Amino acid sequence: MLGRELAAEEHAARRAEGHTEAAGEPLLAFEQVGRRGHIEPFDLSIQRGEVIGMAGLLGSGRTETAEVMFGIKRAHSGRVRDVEGTDGGKGADELHLRGPRDAIAAGFGFAPEDRKTDGIVAELSIRENIILALQARRGWMRPIPRAEQQRLANDYIARLDIRTSGAEKAIGELSGGNQQKVVLARWLAMNPRFLILDEPTRGIDVGAHAEILTLIRELTAKGMAVLVISSELDELIAVSDRVIVLRDRRQVATLVGEEIGLEPVVRAIASADTHTEEAPA
């Protein structure tokens, strides 16, 4: 867990940076999207260059929300509009997310919570894991040339500081933090518009923690929108422009700007009725 001073520092640095030229342009709008038994209908508009934090207790519907957004579980209600590049949302395209392939085609990326079962393909090499999404998008008929694969792999190994003896090592042999970096590299190679990170720093050593938070900042500076789900509130507060709080499969609060802080978030997570005793301090 990050020290609180570090968190505050991150936060301040983030605010000081101000908005990049792309930030604030509307990108996507989820309108009354929901799935019975999984997540109550919610509204969420996403802007370029924005980090949205999602907080809530275990079982509050955070991962379910991400899965509905990425098309893994189909929404039963609502619609998703692709607002970018259209005038004030007029004539905006509606996105039909029937599966991850649709979401990926729309420029989404998703690094799942359970790296081992949902993220990595353990026996494949780092190189193969990095190019996998890119190759899936190109289709099996158009293989990425080997030289290009190697260039991509070496590029991301250097850029994300992935600790490995080489790109041909099986990803299963890496440490958790380095596996997570490879999964991130896989999506960065796709140059997504909207990246969903579910517990990106779980089970990762402190050094890699900080690196991943820094990376999120760099990505949003280039205009990418990122949704971060995390149980580590210090970290969530440090990195987010906006924090959404879920409770009982429902969005109960949205905190922006000055409101983002440990106490308001904890209060929203735990407020009123249930679960108070389980709230993390």
Added chain:
Amino acid sequence: MMPAGVKRVLPQLITLAVLVALVSAVFPDFLQLHYSDGRLIGPVIDVLKRGAPVALLAIGMTLVVATGGIDLSVGTVMAITGAVAAAAIVAGHGLLWALGLALAAGLCAGLFSGCLIAFLGIQPIVATLILMISGRGIAQLITEGRILTFNLPAFSFLGSGHLLGIPVPVWLWLAAATLTVVVVRRTALGLLIEAVGINRRASALTGINARVILLAVYMISGLCAALAGIVTTADIRGADANNAGLWLELDAILATVIGGNSLLGGRFSIPAAVIGALIIQTINTGILLAGFPTEYNLVIKAALVVAILVLQSPLLAGDLKRVAARLTRLRHPAPATKKERASP
């Protein structure tokens, strides 16, 4: 350093060489080759030819096994496709129709199993069991319960003909294996198959169309079974719904496993599986040539297969390495610590 491709099939090549040496020891003429009447003749050529059906099946089986699946239906699909080809010829259609219909029947069989597995989520062993059981009935319906014999030299050529002195079935499995290797390795298909086999859920989340991949491997397997059925039917100039391809699905699975392909899915090698098919055929032919009483055949075959699998087992390989390391230490005792280094 030898190329990675050769290194991968080295255990299979060594096994095959040892078996050939064993068979030669009890039957010294095993490696003899004659050239007469424009064709090569000899026990080795016989192995290459008789191994054709299992070699063809092993190509498709390897891809299916790489996805973590299994195809029990290939033996009966051979019977179905053979019956379709024979029925087409008996009905007066030509070579192309017979081939086209038989291959289409194989594709349909693969499509059926593939749909059950990819779209309905039925376990591969159960889904392909359906066709394994019902397939002989389908073949009998096509042949109307008889052994359908035919006389079409162009078709028989595929089973018993020769090209450049080599039996045509040998060319067929060589061509099918080469073509499949080129297709899966020169495109991204091989990588996508391996990814789905290792972790289907993670693969689907990266945008791989896992369903289409599964459908494709069962259809390729059906196509390979159709080719094997054509070769068998053409060789005996007749379709025998009861016996064509009987139990060959098990030999095909065995060939794939001897080829070092894990039934759990993942990394695969088609050349190794095809060599595995030749290993099985060498055992079959060798037992016959060695002149053992026929009732010993299956037991000897089983003993040899067990020996091969034990020698290839990764656990044993680890043990051998440790034993070798200990022997070198005994011979050159290390000075200070005896502590084994724990894996980092």
